[in-house]
Amino acid sequence: ATWRFVTEEVQGQVQYVYAEEFAKRISEKTDGKITVEPYEYGGLGTETDQVAALQGGAVELAVMSPGFTGNMVMEGQIFALHFLFPDSVEKTQEILNTSEALNVDLVKQYETHGITPLAFWTEGAMAWSSNKGLREPADFDGFNMRIQESPLMQESYKAYGASPQALPWGELYTALDRGTVDGQENPVFFIYDAAFNEVQDTVTLSNHNNYVAMTTVNTDWYNSQPENVQNVISETVDEMQDWVYDEQDRQNTEYAEAMENDTDNPTEIIELTEEQREEFRKLALPIRDYYRENISTVDGAILDKLEEEISAVTE
Ligand code: 6CS
Numbered sequence: 001a002t003w004r005f006v007t008e009e010v011q012g013q014v015q016y017v018y019a020e021e022f023a024k025r026i027s028e029k030t031d032g033k034i035t036v037e038p039y040e041y042g043g044l045g046t047e048t049d050q051v052a053a054l055q056g057g058a059v060e061l062a063v064m065s066p067g068f069t070g071n072m073v074m075e076g077q078i079f080a081l082h083f084l085f086p087d088s089v090e091k092t093q094e095i096l097n098t099s100e101a102l103n104v105d106l107v108k109q110y111e112t113h114g115i116t117p118l119a120f121w122t123e124g125a126m127a128w129s130s131n132k133g134l135r136e137p138a139d140f141d142g143f144n145m146r147i148q149e150s151p152l153m154q155e156s157y158k159a160y161g162a163s164p165q166a167l168p169w170g171e172l173y174t175a176l177d178r179g180t181v182d183g184q185e186n187p188v189f190f191i192y193d194a195a196f197n198e199v200q201d202t203v204t205l206s207n208h209n210n211y212v213a214m215t216t217v218n219t220d221w222y223n224s225q226p227e228n229v230q231n232v233i234s235e236t237v238d239e240m241q242d243w244v245y246d247e248q249d250r251q252n253t254e255y256a257e258a259m260e261n262d263t264d265n266p267t268e269i270i271e272l273t274e275e276q277r278e279e280f281r282k283l284a285l286p287i288r289d290y291y292r293e294n295i296s297t298v299d300g301a302i303l304d305k306l307e308e309e310i311s312a313v314t315e
Contacts, residue, residue, distance in 0.1 A: 006054070008047050008068075008169070008213075013193055014123050014248050015063040015213060016040055021243060022061075022215075024092050025236045026222075036061070046168035048149055051297075051315055055114045057218050064115070070150025075109040075296050075302050077152035078102075081291060082208040082284035083277075088235040088312050089125050093211050095313055098118040101305035109302075116219045118237045121244050123211040124187030124252040129176075129200040133270055134183065137161060137306040146172055146184040155290050157282045158230045169194065176200060189209045189251035192259045196266045203259065204270040206279060213241075 005022065009015035019038035026036050039059070042049050047068040054062040056284040064075035078084075080095050098104065102120055110289040111115050128134045133197070142162035147153040147164045166179055175181045177199040184196065190211070191197060214239050222230065292300030 002035045002037060003061055004039060005036050005062045006044055006050050006059045006061040008050065008065060009063075009190075010040045010042070012135075014189065014244065014251055017247060018215075018240065018244050019061075020237060021238060023183070025239070027235065029066065029232050042170060047172065047278055048168070051115070054216060054218055057221060057293045060218055061219050062216050064117075064214050065084075065148065066212065066214065067150045068150065069110075069113070069115070070148060073110055073113055073115070074297050075106055077150050078106070078151050078291065078303055079101075079209070079212040080152040080156060081288060081303075082156055083281045084288070085310060086208055087207055089122055089210060089249075090228055091313055093122050093241070095310055096122060096212065097241055097268065099306060099309045101302045101309060102272045103192030103299075103301045105305065109297075110216070111219050114219045115216050116222050116267060117214040118187055118234060119215045119241060120212055121215070121241060121248075122191060125205070125207040126185045126190050126209050126211055127191060128183055128185050128204040128206050129191055129196050129202065130183035130184070130204070130210075131201045132202045133202040133268065134206070135270060135272065135276060137283055141229075143181070144182045146181040152287070152291060152295055156284060156287050159287055160280065166314060172196070173199065178197065187248070188259065189248065189255040192255035192262075193251075197259055197262065198265050200267070202268040202270055203312050204272065205279070206272055206277070208277075208284070 007015035016038060023036035023038055026034050040142045044053050050062055051064060053059050053070055066079045069076050085095060107117050132139060137160045140162040143162040145157045145162040145164045146167050147157060149166050154164045159211050166173055172184060173194065173196065176196060191203060260269060291303060293297065
C-alpha cells in the first residue's frame, strides 16, 4: 500500500522532515510493505485546500495547523489563545502529550468533520516580525497583521488594536514585501527559513503562544484499517513526539543564531521584558471569555478542562 502524507511546509522544514521520518519508520516496521509519500506544501493548493484533501480522502495523512480549520472546527481555535500554555515550550509539549481535553475531547470535535488528530506537537514559541518593531500594544494600532483562517486569531489581534487579515503562507512573503500586510507571527525557524527576515526589519520574541501542529488522518480511512495497521501508525506517532520536539528545538536554536549573524539581512531582535508581556497578557485574557461565549459549541468545556490541566503542570 501507498499512503499520501501532505504537510504545510517544504523540504527541510519541521513538518516535512516529520513526514519523511514517519515514512522511514513505517517502511522499516512493515518491511517495506507500506510506503508513505510525503508531499510538500504547494502542490495540493493552500493549507485549507489540504484540509479538504484529507477530508475527501485524496490524502490519508496530513500535518495540519488548527488555524486553518478555524471556520469549521470551532473548538480547535483554542490554540489561538495567547498566554494560555506555560511560557516553557517543553512544559507546553508535556501538556499537549497528556491533556485529556485535547487528546479525547477535542479529537472528538475534529472527528465529526472526518479528521482524526493522532497527536499535537509544538513547532516552537511564536514571534512577531515587522518593520516598525512591536514592543507594546500601541504598536499594533492600525497594524495589518497576517493571520490564518481563524476568527479567534482575528479577535486576539483586534484586542491589541490591529487589523488582522487571513492569508495562506504561500502569499505571505510577497504580501510583506509589498506592504499589503505589515507583519506576521511564526516560530523563529519558520521566519528565517521562509526568508521573511529579508522583507522585515525586526523580530519580537514575544512567546505569546506556541505554534501547534497536529498529525491527522482521514477518520473513515483510519477506522477501516486492520487493528495491527492502526497500531503501527499510532505507535509511530507516539514515538515521534520526542523526536519532533528535538527537531523543532534544533531548528529554532540554529535559525535564531543564523538570523542574528545574517549580515546581508540585518534583523533587530527584540526581547520583551515581563512587564511588556504583561501588557499584552492583560488584553489577551478576556479573549478566553470570547472563546467560551462566541466560538465554543460546548460552552467552553474543553477550555475549562485544559486550564485545569495546565495549572496542574505549572503549580
Ligand atoms: O504561517 C503559516 O501559515 C505556516 N507556518 C508554519 C510554521 N507552518 C505551516 C503554516 O502554514
